[in-house]
Amino acid sequence: MIKVVIPGRPISKSNFKLHNVHGQSWMPKQGKHSRYVAYENMIAGHINQQYQTEPLEGDIITVLKLYFPNRKMGDLHNYPKSICDGIEKSGIIKNDRQLKPVLLFDFIDKENPRVEIELYKASEYDVSYSISKKSLL
Template identity: 45%
Template sequence: MGDLYAKVVVKGSPISKSNFKLFNSNGRAILPYNSGKYHDRYALYEEEIALQARSQNPGVVITQGVIAVLKVFYKSEKRHPDTNNITKSIFDGIEKSGLIINDAQIKHMIIEEFYDKINPRFELELFGESEYSMEYSIKKRVSPLEPVDYSPPPNRKKSVETNLKTKKTVTNQKTSNKISCHICGKSITKESAVSANKGSMLICKACFKKLF
């Protein structure tokens, strides 16, 4: 396919750049490389992508607009990074390899998510848009698959539970403000009630008018 095509396969669980940021004293995000800590993992992953991209595509440099087809294979269906964030990690490494000049060259992209417990990896194909075009279609399944439902992350789950408790409290407060008219028995609120007999009786405005 000449120099307008490249394919890169990198084994291992793909990782997200956002998970490995540290912040300096000025609050600026940094990505450590040789701190000797866990956060070095991203920089090493980026280097691995660059190494594999260059060794698998010797002499290839794509300088024009690119169509990218990315297939990401995770170990788990539910516990994995956000695939949208994964693309940044991958293209940082591809750019560093020299296979492309800048990730701004990516004009069209398809991302597909798969699962492989034994061999997690990503497979990336790059096509020069002067020789290749992209087509895709979405079709309704003849036999629907069993859906995989996702739960909110733990921090968001707590937020949802807190909001539900707050909503319940407000509802209870509103309910406690409701009383019954001493004459007709209809439900009314304290704000809309008319006080009688020195506050010992609350009646609705309709019943109050009938008294005169």
């Protein structure tokens, strides 16, 4: 199991894409829109500081816990892409297609916004979930 904490508010990839006249999207490496690339590099850096290992093989069960400073978080489903790209950039995996399943949770922590990443080799761990109706008392 690998656990990494990325300090600061999570960043969504969709907020930083630009489009050319032909409708193709691209990510700028300079200017105000380059924050996404910096965030991706920050994730990779935190992983590389803590884990010096061969790339993980096979499917990786991925748990992403996003802690926002307030309820202004936008579309929650846009955040995993930036995080998964940072994980791939770290070299700990060969391709972010290995990250499956991805479990996504969101929380509010005004004092300590962050992303917590947990990676488990699917060959060594099982994942299960259950949904149950709440009892009304």
